[in-house]
Amino acid sequence: MVACLHFAAHLLRFTLRFLLVALWVIFGLLVLATVFRRLEVARRDRVNNWWSRWLLRWCGVRVYVSGRPPVDGPALLIANHVSWLDIYALSSVRCTIFVGKRELRDWPVLGWLIAGVGTVFIERGNRRAVHHVAQAMGERFGRGQLIGLFPEGTTSDGLDVLPFHAGLFEPARRAGVPVLPVALRYLHHGKRSTLPAYVGDESLLGNAWRVLGTTGVAVQVVYLPSVVPAEEDADHRHAMATRVREAIRAEVLA
Template sequence: MSMPLRILGLLGLILRGILTTALVLPWCSRARRRRLICHWSRRLLQYLRLTIQVQGAWPDSPGPYLLTSNHISWVDIFVIHSVHPVRFISKSEVRHWPIFGWLAARTGTLFLSRSSRRQTLEIGKAMTQVLQAGDDLGFFPESTTSDGTSILPFKTSLLQSPLDCQATLLPIALRYSVPPGHSESAYPFIGDMTFMESLVRVLKSPPSQVSLSLGTPHKALELGTDRRQLALQLHLLTQQLRESM
């Protein structure tokens, strides 16, 4: 598909997403909501020419799960949604991204201002409420994106809530391939890059592949009795998943 046709298709998909989010999702059952988000995300990956390879399977038990992952790109969220949609915790800046920020807000994203300790405590309470309501929730413990060649240390700020409510954690790992003949992937969203700069870079990139490895669920207290222990164990599990790809 040529670039102009891909852009037209992407604009049509975005319009469909806006209409579905505004007019359909508020009245959906949880199961139908997940199906719609999953289908939309898979179509987005197709327009980005990104193929996903999944290692492992989503757990059979109903959850809810608190999913943790390494973080490379804004595309990570849609990669995860294409396998199993979850609500996410994102940095507050995402709310102001064109269109995608609005979509994130309307699909239940919790926005965190990392400069506010008070809001971190409020997000912790919201995490517990989301899980107690039966919704799966996801976040990126690195608290920022990396270039994908390694996993940054996991922050502890959001790990008290899963300990307090004895959440079931589901670690996963992501890795974007480097297309043949290229020195790097177009997907890392790092440095001073803006969202629009990253989107253009991704659209211009050759067809690529992302691998997603699903780990084994663990109760938070099985991995650590405090935030530091939990962060170290989650980091180790994520690193092992990444190395298994």
């Protein structure tokens, strides 16, 4: 009996939240198709920030911010990658334009949204693609935008940090913009949890069933001090990636 009641409550929450999220996504697509591209960059960023905050509310996910988020100006934001929620958690603090793998563009509906807000897509294993992505990053830095990067290249369970790929640290170094480490830690009813983790062969709908159907999901977004390349580093890109990963990993394991 208790199990049946629990399932019914889970199903009801999932259904209501899924409908709210679906309507919010449709609204987002309408905005993209009509007025979004006509807005200046600063207004686009504010719309993205506002839309992301409400998406997380419809999902029942709370965001707790610590540290000093960048208020304005360009920067390269580096974070560990756990869930599809990461993008919206970071953009809910300040609009972040992400560098994402090409496969994200093929996600049903969400792929359209991710592409529509200016995401820079990279094709894994294509060295030429890195050059084009670096150019696109430089253009966005020039507009004063915040670029987000998940250098693990895939998601993890959120309890540790995978090795970093250092290739896309170079555009930030050349542009002279700060590199800002951010640690993401997910909680469920106040305790560290892997529940929101989107890993392996799990479907997006399957992950959404867990997240939208429960209560008490939260994400801690911890902004750490900026990292700059040291003069004595022979290889700025790899040395910086190592220091950023160590900073994030120390916070994730704390």
